[in-house]
């Protein structure tokens with residue numbers, strides 16, 4: 001067994017073993033650093049990730065008969081890393097994080113301890129961290145920390161699924177045993193994330209019972225349409241079980257007015273004698289902006305510029321009401337800059353968890369014994385990673401002000417990018433409000449934006465502009481090692497003059513989420529677009 005024991009860290013704190021471990025870490029970091037180039041998206045050369053790239057791997061991969069040494073393993077691992085994009089200033093595609101140092105160290109601790117966060121007897125460090133972050137973030141968003149609860153889970157999507165499951169089980173406690181009734185309906189804006197769509201599938205309610213609400217020009221949910229669609233469902237014998245308020249849509253950062261949504265729900269509950277309708281705030285993208293809930297906008301202690309402050313104040317008018325939700329989420333692996341997967345599902349009233357909890361007799365080997373007092377038998381996961389630890393470390397390293405500064409910078413850079421974009425391209429239109437993301441679209445001939453938006457041109461013309469922009473997206477995408485812009489095929493739905501069918505609009509995305517994406521870099525992004533926008537040939 002000695003030979004096998006060699007494959008593990010020490011169990012006695014042996015200093016030689018520690019030095020050996022540190023030397024591996026140093027070797028790995030050095031080799032990764034050697035591949036870094038701040039003016040390039042990828043670590044080392046980016047291979048051509050075509051079908052053959054993966055086919056080759058399928059053909060040649062086997063488990064080695066004998067194990068190999070760690071030095072050699074590090075070489076293999078670094079080979080895996082080659083070509084991978086990293087989130088430096090070249091990356092402006094999506095809300096992907098560059099994990100901060102403290103969160104990486106937290107992640108390392110998480111793996112070193114390797115606790116199972118299902119039970120404090122198995123994972124005391126993660127349990128403590130989880131209790132702490134649930135409480136401290138509850139205080140930030142305005143939930144009462146004495147009655148709130150929460151746990152880390154599989155993404156913003158996990159939070160949507162878990163909340164829908166609570167909504168069903170709370171209203172129909174027998175549904176867990178007998179299955180879901182067939183007249184339940186859920187509501188979200190047509191720009192909300194597909195998480196709810198998938199959750200409708202997975203809970204068995206069915207996607208045809210997902211009612212999509214129109215959006216306003218600012219990409220927030222149209223409240224009149226919400227009201228009307230809910231009334232229609234109720235009057236036809238349906239039960240509105242769940243409403244999703246998206247606060248920060250994934251592609252364009254539209255923010256639903258949760259205060260007014262809550263008013264509508266209350267009014268319907270009274271008028272139609274309904275029980276509480278569950279309200280989940282999908283704050284996967286926008287949740288970090290609750291860190292401004294206690295910012296003194298009047299004195300502006302961090303000295304934000306007028307333009308930035310204005311946006312923050314506008315956000316504040318919506319995010320200060322997020323505590324009206326029954327649950328929400330912090331996706332730290334988006335704007336919070338931590339490793340995947342670090343999502344915290346927050347629940348306003350922990351009593352709601354009892355509807356999805358397992359009976360003690362169903363969990364024979366954990367929890368509910370004479371020892372241990374933290375047992376998360378209400379999660380859908382059984383074993384659970386301790387991702388509360390990197391979140392905890394990240395909150396400590398940034399503090400409230402650190403997060404305020406990085407979030408404000410996302411806006412500052414976007415404001416500068418928008419100005420420069422408009423100055424440099426007469427044929428561009430910006431299709432969303434100022435936010436961490438700028439969505440934009442080019443026109444081959446004249447600027448047709450108002451006509452597209454208000455249904456004054458034909459579907460053929462809209463689709464032609466979509467195709468024109470998809471081509472541009474291919475051109476700049478082929479050169480993404482210089483700057484990697486994002487895109488989406490459905491930023492908005494519009495109606496053409498000659499068709500009743502909604503047409504999705506293709507737009508490019510500039511997502512500023514890295515601390516290395518600064519105002520000084522904006523001219524580089526603009527130059528890149530100038531050079532490659534219409535250049536079909538691949539850069540070499």
Ligand SMILES: *Cc1c(COP(=O)(O)O)cnc(C)c1O
Pocket residue numbers: 154155156157158192193195246248249250282283284285331343
């Ligand atoms: C990203 C996102 C999700 C999904 O979150 P994951 O962490 O990727 O699972 C859900 N809703 C919104 C609004 C999002 O932006």
